[in-house]
Amino acid sequence: MPDPLTRQSALAARSGSDDLIQERTGLWIQRLYAPDREADFGDKIGLDLPGQANHVSQDKDLHALWVAPWEWLLVSEATANRDGLAARVAASGGALSDLSHARMVLRLAAEPARDILAKGCPLDLRPASFPPGHCAQSVLANVGILLHHLGDGAHMDIYTARSYGRFIHAWLNDAAPPA
Amino acid sequence: MNRYSFASLVRHGIMGHRGWKPAWRDPEPKTNYDAVIVGGGGHGLASAYYLAKNHGLNNVAVLEKGWLGGGNTGRNTTIVRSNYLLDSNARFYEHGMKLWEGLSRDLNFNVMFSQRGVINLAHSKGQLEAFRRRGNAMRLNGIDAELLNRDDVAALVPGMDVSGDVRFPVEGGLLQPRGGTARHDAVAWGYARAADRRGVDIIQNCEVTGIRRDHAGVSGVETSRGFIASKRIGLAVAGHSTQLAAMAGVRLPIESHVLQAMVSEPVKPVLDTVVTFGAGHLYVSQSDKGELVMGGDIDGYNSFAQRGNLPVIEHVAACLLALFPQFSRLRILRTWGGIMDMTMDGSPIIGTTPVPGLFLNGGWCYGGFKATPASGWVFAHTMATGQPHALNADLCLDRFHRGRALDEKGAGPKPWAH
C-alpha cells in the first residue's frame, strides 16, 4: 500500500523516465480571485500581483500568473503554511480555490518546447510575442493548457488538468524529435 | 420534349446528339401566377412538380436567384435515410423514402438512387442502447432497421478497423438497409425537367427582393426582374429562410450556419455503404464516380459564406482514419461549404405562416436532401389547400409556440448544437 501521505502525481505510476520533460510535483497551486475590480487588492493581501494580462510576477518562491481579469494562479514549491494568506484573502472579499492536486505541471527547455508545442498549440510562441515572464492559456491537442515562459527564458512550464496529464505527457513525448 | 431511355440515347447517338431538346425552357416571367415558389433547389422544384402533378396547378413559377440546384441541393453529401426516432420525423422521412424508390421513373430522369445501406456506428453500450430504442421505434413506424454487432459491421464494411485496439472501438451499429445515396444534381435537374414538362415556369437569375402584402395576405414578390403577382408564395430558400420571411415581417427560429463537405480523389470501389462515425463527427460514402464524399459538423458560428475553416476538415479526416487507417494516403480533392438553416430544435419547418398566403419550407439543418420528395409532396399539398398535410402537421412553425418542439437530439434551443 502506498504511504498515504506521499503524493502520487498524475505521472507517478508511469514507468520509465525521460530527460526532456520533467514533472514538477508537490506544488502548492491556488486560483485567486479579487473582488470585482479592486485595484489595491494585492496590497491588501500582501502579494505582488501582475495587473497586466499574460504577465507573471514572482515574489521569492511564489509565482502569480495572470489567468483572467482579477484572477491569478498562485504557484509555489514550498509547502510553507499559508493560512495567513487565506485569511487575508477571505477578509478582503476575495477567494481562493485550491488546485494543488488538480494540475499536472511539466517543465521543458524552452528550445525544443517551442517546436514541440507548435505541433498542437495555435499560440504565437515566437519570443517577441511570448517573452520570458509571460504566461498564456491555450489549447494543446484539444486539451486546455497554461504555458509559463519562465523568467530565465530557458524553460517553459506546461500546466494541464490532472486527468489529462498522462495524455499530454504521452503526446509531448510523441511529438518530441527523436533523441 | 425528349423522353429519356436507352433507345432514345442510341437514336440520338447516331444523329450526333444534335437533336436533344433543352431539359427545361428558359421563359420570361409572366406578370401573374397562381403560385410562386421562391428557390430553385430540390425542394422548390419538387414542390412545383407536385403542385402540377398532384394538385393540377400549372400556372406556377419557381424563381431562382442563381442557377437551379446551386444551393444546398448542389453541395450536399447526398445521404438519404429515414432512420428517425421521433414519430413525426420518422413518418415524414419514410414517406420520402418511398417516393425516392420510384423517383427515377416518375421523373424519367435517373437520379441514381442507390440503396446501399446507411450504418450508424456505436462505440459504447449506451450508444447501442439508444440505437435499440431508435431502431425499434423505426420498425414500429414501418421503417427497416437492423441492429448490428461488431461482426455484422465488419462483414458489411470490409476494411473498417473494428479491432478493440483503437481509441473508440466499434461496438456495433444501426443499419437502415434501404438508406443510401442519390445523385444530388440529378435530383434538381430531374424535378426541373419534369415540372417544366407540366408547364411550370422555371426562372433562373431572378432574385426575390421583397414580398408585397395587402390586407388579405401576400400579393406578390418583387424580383430583380420586376414584380410578379401571386396570392400564394412558398419559400424554399434553405439558408436564406430568415431573410425571405423577414420580407413579409415574419421572424423565424432559424440561424444560418456553414456546413462543409469534401471529396477525395476518385478510386475504384472501396466502400459500399454509407457510414456514420459515432464518436466524432463524420459521415462518408463513395460516389458512383469513385470519390469518397465526406462531411462532419457545422463550423459552429453564424455564416452566410459558402466556405468554412480547417478545424472541421481536419476533424473529419481524423475520424475517417480512425475507421479506415488505409485511407491515409488518399488525397482530398476539393472542399466546399453550404449555408444551412439550423432550427432551434433541429427539425425542419414546413407549413403555413402567420401571413395568409405565405408558406414556409425551410430549417432543414443537415438533412434536407433526403427530404426533397416528401418535402415537395407535403408542401405542394399545403400550398394547394392552405392546410398542412397529415405528414407535416407537427412540422409547422407554430410548434414552437405550442411548446412542442421536435428536439430529435435533445440539445435544446442552440441551433449550432443540433
Add this chain to the structure above:
Amino acid sequence: MLLIDCPHCGPRAQTEFSYGGAANVARPPAPEETDDAAWIEYLYLRDNAKGQHDELWQHIFGCRRWLQLRRDVISHEIISCSELRRPLAEDGP
C-alpha cells in the same frame, strides 16, 4: 480559421473559443410576468442578420470570459471584439 482578439488575453485562434449565439437576445428580466409570445420570441426567434452580426463567444480555453463580437457573416471579418456590456444591450455594442 478566425483570429479573435480577446480584449483580455489578446489575439487568439478560434479553437480556443466556443460560440454562444446572437448577442441581441436579452433574457426577459421577469420571466414570470412575460407573456407566452415574448417568451417564445426570446427562446427561439432570431434576427439571423446577413451582414454584421452581434454575437457572443466564450474564451473557453483562455480567460473563460464571455465576449461580444461584431462579425460580418458573409466575409467572416471580425469588426470588433469587446468585453461584455453589462447589462447586455438590446441593440448590440
Add this chain to the structure above:
Amino acid sequence: MADFRLHSGGLIDRDRKISFTFDGRSYQGYHGDTLASALLANGVRLVGRSFKYHRPRGIYGLGGEEPNALVRLRQGARAEPNIRATQIELYEGLVARSQNNWPSLRWDAASALGLVSRFLPAGFYYKTFMWPRRLWPHYENFIRRMAGMGRSPEAPDPDHYEKCHGHCDVLVIGGGPAGLAAALTAAEGGAQVWLADEGAQLGGGCLNDGDASAARDTIAALESLDNVTLLRRTSVFGKYDDHLYGLVERTGDHLASPDLGMPRQRLWHLRAGRAVLASGAIERPLVFANNDRPGVMLTSAALGYLRTYAVRPGSRAVINTNNDSAYGAAAILAAGGIEVAAIVDHRHMKERREIPGAEILHNHAIIDTRGKKGLTGVTVAQLDINGDAVPGSERQLACDLLCLSGGFTPSVHLYSQAGGKLAFREDIQSLVPKSEVPGMTVVGAANGDFGESEFIAGGAAMDRPVSLRKFRRKQFIDLQNDVTAADVELAAREGYRSVEHVKRYTTLGMGTDQGKTSNLNGIAVLSDALDRPPAEVGVTTYRPPYTPVTIGALAGRDVGPFLAPDRRTPMQECHEKAGAAFVPAGLWQRPHYYPRPGETMTEAVNREVLAVRRNVGIVDVSTLGRIDLHGPDVAEFLNRVYINGFKALAVGMCRYGVMLRDDGMIFDDGTVARMAETHFIMTTTTANAGPVMAHLEFYLQVVWPELRVHMTSITDQWAVAAVAGPRSRDLLDSLDSDIAFANQAMPFMAWRGGAIGGIPAQVFRISFSGELAYEIAVPADYGPAMWEMLLAAGQEFDVNPYGTEALTTLRTEKGHFVMGPEADGRATADDMGLGAMLSSRKEFVGRRSLRLPGLAGGDRLHLVGLMPVDGRSQIPPGAILLDKEMAGRAPDKAGHVTTSVFSPSLDKPIALAMARNGRQRLGAQLWAHSPLDNRIVEVVITDPVFVDPMGERLRA
C-alpha cells in the same frame, strides 16, 4: 530504346544514377529527375489511360497541372493512387504502375468503350439505366467499377504526419522570379518572411524559358538572411479566415521512405500578416480532334523537360500556337536538338518571323493527329474567315512531339479563395485579379503580368484557343475526365447553360487537376455555344485545396491514441491492476465491472450489486464534475439555476438539485454542499461537467452580472470514492479518522471534513445506490492511497469494488433517472416525478417554459418502473411500449423502455421506462415490443422505486 537524354545541362546530377521500375520494367534516371522526365528520357510515352474512354495518354505537363500521367506509386502499405508522374521526384528503387487499365496499359480491354463512345455523351447515365428497376443495382455496380481511377491503398499507412502552427509577417506563395523578388524586398525591410513553392527547385518559370541566373542570386541572398524561411516542396493549398494559410510540406516524399522519426508530410497552419501571391501562370492547350495522344504536350512543359531535366521530349516537333511565345520556345527547342518541323500559328500576321529549319504556317490550325499509342503526325489546314478549315488545304506533317501554346492562365486560385473578384482580359484571353483583397497582393504572371518576357511582349493579341467550331471527332478539353468540346456544346443545347451546370453535367474540371489546363478552354467553347462573351460566361468557384492534400496530413497527429484525449482518474491504475473491464464515458474510461477469475459479466455485476445491498462496495466517482463556488451571492445564484431552493441550506449540509435549460427541459442534476457561509461545492454529471460550467458562466457573466460569485472547476483536484452499503459505516469506523460517521453526528445529506488514515478528506453522506453511503473526497494525489486503504480495511466486511454496470442496476432499483436514457433533453422535472421539487416561491432558469401548453399538457411521458408480468422475462432494452389493445394495429406508442436490468435484489428483471401518462397508469399492462430482436414481453407499470421506497436504508 532511344535515349532522349542530353549529354549536358539541366539540374540533374549525372553522378547519381537511379534505377526505378514502371509497370514492372526497369529504367534508369538521375537524381533530380521526376518520374515524368525519367520516363521521357527512356522514350516511354504511353503512361496512363483516361477516366472514361480509357484512351492512351502520355505526359502532358510539367507539374501540378498534369491531367494525364497519373500513376500508382510505391507498393504495399505505401502504395498510393493517382499521383502525378510530373511531381514525383525520382529515388532509388522507385516503383510505379499505370492505372485504370486491364489487362495492361498497352492492351486495355475497356478502350473498346471508345467504339461506342458516341452513345456515352455527357450525362448519358441520367437518361438510361432506369428500366427495369431491379437491374439498377447491377448497372450501378458496373458504372462504379468502370469509374474511379486508381486503387485505394489497402493497409494502414506506415508513415506519420505532422501539423505545425507557424506565424510570420509575410508569406510569399511561389518561388518564381516574381515571388523571389517580393520575398527579398520584404525581408530587406525587416519582415519575417516565409516563401513556399511546390517544386523541389526554386526559380519557377525562368528555369525553363528564361535566364535563371538572377533568380539564383536572389535565392542565395534569401538563404543568407535569418528572417527568411524557404519552404521547398510545399504547396499553399488554401486560404482561410484571418490570414490563415494551409500549407503542405512534403518532407519525405522525395525519399523511398521518410528518414527515421521524420514525418512524411507536414501540414502548416500559417498565420501570415500578409501574403504575396506569386503563383505564376499555367499554359493553356489548344483544342482540336484527337488532341490527347501521347506526344502532345504543353510547350512550357517541353521546355521544362529540356532545360531542367536535359530530356528531349521528342525528336521532331510541331508547335501549335496562337501567340508569340511559341517562337522563343521554338528557338530553345531547336537549340536543345529537337527538330522543329513547323510552327502552326492560328493568327494571320503580316510580319513574319523566321525560325531556321521550321516551316511557319500562319492562319493555320491543326485539325487532327495520328498515332496509336503515341503521336506520329498531325493534319494541318488553312483557316477561313470563320475559323473553319478551308477544304482541300489539309496537309500531313510527321512529328512525334506536338507542343501546344495557347497562352497562359494566371493561377489565381488563392486570390479567388480569398474572395477576390476576377476580370477578363482580352489581350491574354484570361481571367485576372480585378482588385486587391485585404492582406494579399498578387504579382507576376499570377496577376496577368508577364513582364519583360520577350515571349508575349509586343506580340499580336491572342485568339481563342479553340481551333475548330465543328466537333465531329473527339476534341478534348478536359483530358482527365474525357470531356470534349461536343460535350460542352451538348450541355448548352440541353439547357445546362450556367458554367456551373456545364461543369456538373459534363464533369469538366472536376478531376484531380481541377481543370488547371481545361477550365478556360471550357469557358471559350461555352462562350461560342451560347454566343456570349467569356466575361459573361464566368468561371466556376475556386476551392481548396490548390493541389490535393493527403488525408493523413489533414489528420496529422490526431490518429491512433491521439484521436481524442483520454482522461484518467487518480485511481485508474488501481482499477487496471484489479483487472477491471472498462467502458467509455465521454473521454473517460470507467470501470464497467471487476470480474473475478472465471466469472461472467452478469455474475460479476450481480455479485457487486449484492455486495452493496448486503455489505459494502466502493466505486470511483472522481469523474463527476465538481465546481467550487465562492462569494456572497452563491446561494442566490444557486436558487436561480436550480429548480429547488438553496438559500436555507445549512453549512455542513448537502442538497440534491436539478437544473433546467431555459426551454424547461432537464439539463443536469447533482448535489451541492455548503462548505461555509459563502462557499459551496457543486457536483455535476460526468458528461455535463464542461457544459454546466459554461452554462453557469453564461448566466453569471451575461444575465446576472450583478451577482458576486467566483467559480472554479475543481474536478481534477479531488479523488472521490463512494462507500455504499449497510456496512459502509463499519468500514469507515474501522479507519483512523477524526470524523464521526454516526447518524447523529453525521445525518443523511450532511458533510464533514477531517482526516482519514492521515489523509485530509471531505466526506459527504449522499447516496445514489439507495444504501447507507458516504462519498469520500481526498486531494487527487492521495487517491490511490485512499482507495487501497478502503479495500484493505474493507476486507473484513467483504468489500467489493464495483463498476458502472452495478451502479446502473443499483440506481435502477431505486428509480433514479440519469441524463441520457431517461432525461434525454426532452424531459421535464415533472416527467421525472420531481414536480414537488419545483419551487413556487422563486424564479429559476427554465421555469417560465413549464407553462407552455406542450410542457404542461396532459399527455407527457412519465418515469415509471416496469416488471415482466411473468416475473421472469428480461424486458428488452430499447423496447417500445404498446397498449395491448393496439397490438396488431398501427401503434400509437405508449412510451419506451429506458433502462432494463436484472435486479439481483428482487431476483427478477425490472426496467425503467418513460410511459405516456405513466403515473396515472400504475398497474396497467402493456407490451414491451422490440422488433429488432423480435421480442415482445408483457409488462406491468409500477412505481419506479423498486427497493426501499421509504428510503429507510439510506438514513439508517
